[in-house]
Structures are given as C-alpha cells and as structure tokens.
Amino acid sequence: xxxxxxxxxxxxxxxxxxxxxxxxxxxxxxxxxxxxxxxxxxxxxxxxxxxxxxxxxxxxxxxxxxxxxxxxxxxxxxxxxxxxxxxxxxxxxxxxxxxxxxxxxxxxxxxxxxxxxxxxxxxxxxxxxxxxxxxxxxxxxxxxxxxxxxxxxxxxxxxxxxxxxxxxxxxxxxxxxxxxxxxxxxxxxxxxxxxxxxxxxxxxxxxxxxxxxxxxxxxxxxxxxxxxxxxxxxxxxxxxxxxxxxxxxxxxxxxxxxxxxxxxxxxxxxxxxxxxxxxxxxxxxxxxxxxxxxxxxxxxxxxxxxxxxxxxxxxxxxxxxxxxxxxxxxxxxxxxxxxxxxxxxxxxxxxxxxxxxxxxxxxxxxxxxxxxxxxxxxxxxxxxxxxxxxxxxxxxxxxxxxxxxxxxxxxxxxxxxxxxxxxxxxxxxxxxxxxxxxxxxxxxxxxxxxxxxxxxxxxxxxxxxxxxxxxxxx
Ligand code: BYC
Ligand code: FE
Ligand code: FE
Numbered sequence: 001x002x003x004x005x006x007x008x009x010x011x012x013x014x015x016x017x018x019x020x021x022x023x024x025x026x027x028x029x030x031x032x033x034x035x036x037x038x039x040x041x042x043x044x045x046x047x048x049x050x051x052x053x054x055x056x057x058x059x060x061x062x063x064x065x066x067x068x069x070x071x072x073x074x075x076x077x078x079x080x081x082x083x084x085x086x087x088x089x090x091x092x093x094x095x096x097x098x099x100x101x102x103x104x105x106x107x108x109x110x111x112x113x114x115x116x117x118x119x120x121x122x123x124x125x126x127x128x129x130x131x132x133x134x135x136x137x138x139x140x141x142x143x144x145x146x147x148x149x150x151x152x153x154x155x156x157x158x159x160x161x162x163x164x165x166x167x168x169x170x171x172x173x174x175x176x177x178x179x180x181x182x183x184x185x186x187x188x189x190x191x192x193x194x195x196x197x198x199x200x201x202x203x204x205x206x207x208x209x210x211x212x213x214x215x216x217x218x219x220x221x222x223x224x225x226x227x228x229x230x231x232x233x234x235x236x237x238x239x240x241x242x243x244x245x246x247x248x249x250x251x252x253x254x255x256x257x258x259x260x261x262x263x264x265x266x267x268x269x270x271x272x273x274x275x276x277x278x279x280x281x282x283x284x285x286x287x288x289x290x291x292x293x294x295x296x297x298x299x300x301x302x303x304x305x306x307x308x309x310x311x312x313x314x315x316x317x318x319x320x321x322x323x324x325x326x327x328x329x330x331x332x333x334x335x336x337x338x339x340x341x342x343x344x345x346x347x348x349x350x351x352x353x354x355x356x357x358x359x360x361x362x363x364x365x366x367x368x369x370x371x372x373x374x375x376x377x378x379x380x381x382x383x384x385x386x387x388x389x390x391x392x393x394x395x396x397x398x399x400x401x402x403x404x405x406x407x408x409x410x411x412x413x414x415x416x417x418x419x420x421x422x423x424x425x426x427x428x429x430x431x432x433x434x435x436x437x438x439x440x441x442x443x444x445x446x447x448x449x450x451x452x453x454x455x456x457x458x459x460x461x462x463x464x465x466x467x468x469x470x471x472x473x474x
Contacts, residue, residue: 003055003078010076012057013160024163025077028174032155035178037071040125041148044132045071048472049145050461054078054153057236065462067472073149077160080235088226090328091315098228102165110227110316111166115173116190117218118158119180121151123194124207126182131204134441136451140201142461142470143247147208150240157233165229192399193295200437201454202255202280206292209248209372214299216241217320217365224318249372250457255280256376257455260383269387275436278452282380282387284437287429289389290410293369294397300362302401303337304349308357319357320364330354339402344414349402358401366394397428445473 003012008026015022037045049070052063057080086098102110125148135141155177162170180187183195193211198204219241223234262279263269271281301308311317312330319325327333335356341347353360369391377388393412395403407420410427424430429437444451448467460466 003057003076005055005074005076010074010078012078013164015077018164021164024171025160028159028163028171031175031178032075032152032159033071035122036125036152039122039129039181040152041070041132041145042129044141044145044471044473045069046474050142050464050468050470051146051149052462054236054240057081057239059239062239070145070149073152075149075153075156077156078153078236079229079232082228082232086228086231088315089224089322090318090330091226091313092329093226093315094328096226098226098231100228102227106227106314106316107166109311109314110230111162111169111173113222113311113317114158114161114166114230115177117222118155118162118173118177119190120194120215121154121158122177123180123182123189123191124148124151124211126189127194127196127198127207128204130199131201134201134443135445136201136441136454137444137449137456138447138470139457139460139466139468140251140454141445143243144204145471147212147244147247150244153240154237157237161229161233191299193299196295200434200441201251202285202288202437203292205248205251205255206288207248208244209252210289210292210296210369211299212241212244212248213365213368214296216245217361217368218299220320221317221361224320224322226315249375251454252285252372253376253379254455254457255285255453256282256379258453259285260379260385261455263385264383269385278440280437280440280453282385282389284429284433286389287427287433289373290392290396291428293391297362297366297394298398298400300365300400301358303359303362304351304355304402305358306355309352309354312354312357319361327353330357335359337402340406340414346414362394366391392427445471 003010007015009015009029046069048067050065051068051073052065053074054062055064056062057078088094088096088098128144128148131144132141159174159177162174180189182189183197188195198207216238219234219238223231225231259279259282262274262277266273266277271283274281330353333353334350335353336348336350337356337359338346339349373389373391380387392410393408395408395412396410398404406414407417408414440453447469450456456466460468
C-alpha cells in the first residue's frame with residue numbers, strides 16, 4: 001500500500017479506517033513534537049535541512065530528498081508490505097500461520113520487547129542533541145539530523161504497535177517513552193548504553209557504527225517474529241538503518257584517513273606530536289572502539305538466557321536471518337561457550353542451543369563489526385603504517401552475562417582488578433583523551449569546509465557535491 005501524505009499522520013496502514021486509533025495517535029502526536037522541540041537537536045529547529053523522507057516501502061526508490069525544518073518532518077507509520085501466507089519460521093509453532101493479533105498469553109512479553117526497542121530510539125536523539133553545535137561540517141550536520149529524525153520515526157513505529165495492539169497499557173507505555181530520558185538520574189532510559197553521554201563526534205561515529213548495528217541485529221531478530229505487524233515494521237526500519245551505520249563506518253574511516261595523512265606528513269606516530277597537530281592518534285581511536293564495542297555487546301543480554309529461549313520457542317523473536325540456519329528448533333543441538341571458572345581461569349560450558357540464542361545473535365553482530373575494522377585497517381596498510389585496529393574480546397569490560405564484572409585485558413585474559421585499574425588508560429579513553437577529543441570539537445559550518453581532524457567524505461548525499469549547502473542555517 002502506498003504512503004498517504006495527505007493525512008495528519010502519514011501512513012500506509014489505512015489509519016483513516018480506524019478512527020479510534022487515529023484519534024489516539026493524533027493525541028500523542030503533539031506530545032511527541034513538544035518532546036522533539038525540547039529534547040531533540042539543540043539550536044537547529046528553525047534550520048532548513050536537506051533530508052530524505054520515506055515515500056514508499058519498496059526497497060528501490062523509497063525516499064525523496066528536500067529541504068525541511070526538522071519539527072515539520074513528516075514522521076509517519078510505514079510497514080513493509082505483507083508477505084502472503086507467511087508462516088512462523090522457528091520455535092515450537094514453526095510452520096503455523098503468523099499472527100495478525102497478539103495472542104493473550106504473550107501480551108506482556110511482547111509489549112516489553114516493543115517497549116525496550118522503542119525506548120532506545122528517542123534515547124539516542126537525546127544523547128546526540130548537542131552535537132550539532134560542534135559539527136565538523138555541514139555534510140556531517142545533515143547526516144546527524146537525518147539519523148535523528150529517523151530515530152524519531154522509529155519511535156513512531158513502536159508507538160503505533162503499542163497503540164494499535166496493546167490497548168490502554170500500550171497507550172500508557174507510549175506516554176512513558178517521552179518521560180524517561182537518557183542519563184536522567186531518576187528516570188533513565190532502559191538499557192545502559194542509551195544513558196551514556198555522546199558529546200563529541202568520535203563518540204557519535206562509534207555509536208552509529210556499533211550501537212546502531214545492535215539496532216540492526218535486534219531489528220533483524222524482531223523481523224523474524226511470528227507477530228506479523230512487528231515483523232513488517234522492523235523490516236522497513238532496517239531500510240533506514242543502513243544509512244546510520246554508513247555514517248559511523250565512513251565517519252571513523254575519515255578520522256583515520258586524516259590521521260594517516262598527518263602521520264605521513266610528520267613521519268611520526270607519536271600521539272603527543274599528532275595531537276599538537278590537531279588530529280586524533282590511532283591508539284585513542286582504538287580505545288574508543290574498546291569502549292563502544294564492549295558497551296554494545298551488553299545490549300544482547302546474557303549469553304545464556306531463558307528469556308531468549310522463551311522468545312525463540314514461542315516465536316516472538318528469532319535469530320537474524322533465521323532462514324540461513326539449518327536448525328530452527330534448537331532443542332536437539334548444543335552450544336558451547338567459555339566462562340570464568342571462578343579461580344581466575346576459563347572453563348567451557350555446554351548448554352542446549354536454545355538457551356544460547358543471545359550468544360548466536362551477538363556473534364553474528366561481532367562478525368559484522370569486523371567489516372569496518374578491516375576497511376580502516378586497509379587504509380593503514382596502504383599507507384605503510386604498522387598499527388592495526390582490533391575489536392576487543394567479548395569478555396572485555398562486560399556488565400551483562402557470564403563475564404560481567406570479571407576484569408580481563410582486551411584479549412580476554414582474566415587479570416586482577418588491580419591490574420585492570422593500573423592498565424585502564426591503555427584499554428579505555430582516559431579523561432585526558434576525552435578532553436583532547438572534545439577540544440577539537442569546534443563547529444565548522446562553511447559549505448564544503450571540514451574540521452582539521454577529519455577527511456572529507458568521498459561523495460555527497462543524493463549525488464550532490466560535498467560542498468553543497470546541506471543545512472541552511474538561520
Ligand atoms: N541493560 O535474559 P537476559 C537500537 C536484563 S538498539 C539492562 O539476558 P534478554 C538503536 C533483562 O531485561 C536495539 N538490563 O535478557 C540503536 C532481564 O531482566 P529481568 C534495541 C539488561 O531478555 C541506536 C535480565 O537482564 N532493541 O535499536 O534475553 C540508536 C536478564 O536478561 C540488559 C532491543 O533491545 C542491558 N543491556 O535480552 C537507536 C530489542 N540486558 O527480566 C536505536 C528488544 C539484559 O531479569 N529487547 N538485561 O528483569 C530485547 O530483545 C531484550 O530485552 C534484550 C535483553 C536483548 C535487550
Ligand atoms: Fe532506530
Ligand atoms: Fe539507527
């Protein structure tokens with residue numbers, strides 16, 4: 001079904017035919033706009049931004065580009081087209097028709113999954129709200145705002161499901177989405193990563209590379225759901241997600257590129273010298289990777305999880321690309337993982353595979369994370385630089401799962417708490433690192449100009465040149 005832009009709430013779900021639902025969402029809409037104006041991008045609400053807006057849910061040609069003031073962005077409700085005769089692809093109900101309504105017995109579990117997903121979307125907008133004031137270029141500023149408005153739309157996607165399928169409880173949950181705030185001491189966002197401040201652009205690129213990619217994997221898992229409206233919603237959200245990760249991968253790539261150019265010019269890899277010349281030294285980039293990757297791993301939940309086994313068995317949530325696996329029951333196979341033995345060593349534990357769904361999803365995620373790392377390393381290799389980036393071990397700095405609060409080095413070797421503290425500055429960004437990176441964050445808003453710590457992008461947006469004026473400041 002095509003998207004109706006004549007409506008107050010653009011949609012392709014025939015909202016017009018359900019007046020109650022339409023009224024309920026129209027009641028929520030001004031609250032969302034108030035939230036956006038108060039906690040969305042600071043200082044740029046009146047700027048004209050070159051944004052893409054979804055105009056169809058086809059994989060090709062689904063977006064159109066034009067200048068929009070962010071509060072006027074047409075946030076709407078877009079579900080991928082229904083797949084005829086779709087059946088459940090895994091778990092105990094495998095092969096049965098998917099559900100168009102929520103089965104009573106799964107109501108609270110499903111609501112909780114949708115709320116957890118939905119909560120991350122406005123959280124990220126809140127986390128990123130001050131980045132515009134310190135943008136490295138208009139091109140980057142536009143990308144930030146594109147990501148922000150789409151995360152706003154992802155909130156709409158989950159709020160639609162809550163309103164349409166969860167009655168009064170759902171409407172209450174939708175309100176709560178605008179009351180919890182990232183980093184709020186009394187009323188924080190649900191998952192811890194979404195309370196971490198993002199106040200420099202290196203962190204923003206790390207977040208869009210690592211954390212938005214968790215989004216990709218969680219959305220892929222939910223796209224497998226037996227609850228068909230959730231599946232269709234997530235399938236379309238994934239179309240938008242690709243750009244967020246592109247911003248992260250190319251953003252980090254451009255930082256690395258700039259540093260490499262400086263290293264060649266100065267014929268030095270001395271971090272202090274490079275910092276005096278205004279670029280971000282490679283070990284600092286590595287420490288940011290260590291921080292954000294380990295933080296993102298926690299978003300997959302515990303490796304051994306009865307919740308996850310339950311979601312899988314009941315058909316609520318599968319694995320990403322479930323069809324690519326041979327076994328869709330996971331009751332007859334086993335899965336081995338490594339855990340601390342409590343004596344400073346490591347031991348193997350074998351569990352029924354269904355209990356290890358979170359682990360499998362996380363492994364698929366980590367593999368996907370490697371792709372960018374390889375690309376950044378190619379830049380180093382081509383420049384004849386010996387340094388190589390590496391993802392830290394999945395045991396490193398965990399707060400969830402079997403390795404929670406077990407100190408290890410970045411290779412995953414258990415170490416004492418004292419040694420961890422002694423080497424903290426080798427593993428993770430120090431206060432000095434953060435202060436240095438922050439000191440570079442001076443706004444650059446002349447069309448085509450880039451901050452000195454980042455290389456220009458290879459190309460512009462929608463075939464426009466890099467020098468294009470992507471944001472018209474007021
Ligand atoms: N923090 O069985 P377990 C995105 C809790 S990002 C705090 O291991 P489960 C985006 C858990 O709730 C994608 N608590 O967990 C990115 C449970 O509590 P109870 C977001 C945590 O349920 C960038 C207990 O620990 N989407 O879209 O298998 C920008 C034991 O849990 C955490 C989703 O998350 C944590 N990290 O899995 C914008 C998808 N981990 O029951 C957007 C929906 C676990 O003991 N969520 N706990 O009280 C889920 O599927 C699951 O809730 C999780 C956890 C994967 C998060
Ligand atoms: Fe999102
Ligand atoms: Fe995203």
